[in-house]
Amino acid sequence: MGLFGRLTKPPERYTERADGLMIRPPTMDDFPAWSVVRTESRRFLTPWEPSWPADDLTRNAYRRRYFNEADPDFLHPYFIFNDASGQLVGGITFGHVRRGVAQSTMMGYWMNQSFAGRGIMTRAVPLALRQAFGPLGFRRIEAGCLPRNVPSIKVLEHNGFIREGFARQYLCIAGVWEDHFLYARLKSDPAP
Secondary structure (H helix, E strand, O other), X not given: OOOOOOOOOOOOOOOEEEOOEEEEOOOHHHHHHHHHHHHHOHHHHHHHOOOOOOOOOXXXXXXXXXXXXXXXXXXXXXXXXXXXXXXXXXXXXXXXXXXXXXXXEEEEEEEOHHHOOXXXXXXXXXXXXXXXXXXXXXXXXXXXXXXXXXXXXXHHHHOOOEXXXXXXXXXXXXXXXXXXXXXXXXXXXXXX
């Protein structure tokens, strides 16, 4: 695998359920619901995400975003659903995968505007961490957060992520190079 190599076969990923939520890997059948949710939430999400490409809500863009057959360890996305209704409410993704001696990844997430502020992401992150620390085999999960994104800071800190630093102009968000707080959680950290 080398110093920071990749898995050549994708690890098994499973559905997780708890607290009225279900997370699972996306399928192509999820595209219509995803497209609607992202369209309806665009204004809400824009301040927190990289600029959206012109074709962002197309089926081809969805396929490129969530399905990389050339590198099955490139990205590990999960969608969050209301377990009773099956409604898509958001997503959590593990990307920037570093294997070998690191076994770490970056976690990012987004929420349907209609469901924001209800504690859903706070409840969904532990489900995703079960996958990350379990079948995906990571030992360190990192997350970056804009200092003004207080709800995201609360999600991370409630779920046992420790603020480890501050990165100047870390990511280009909505067309602007933004500073970020850097958080991490280790597999060995006690559950909050």
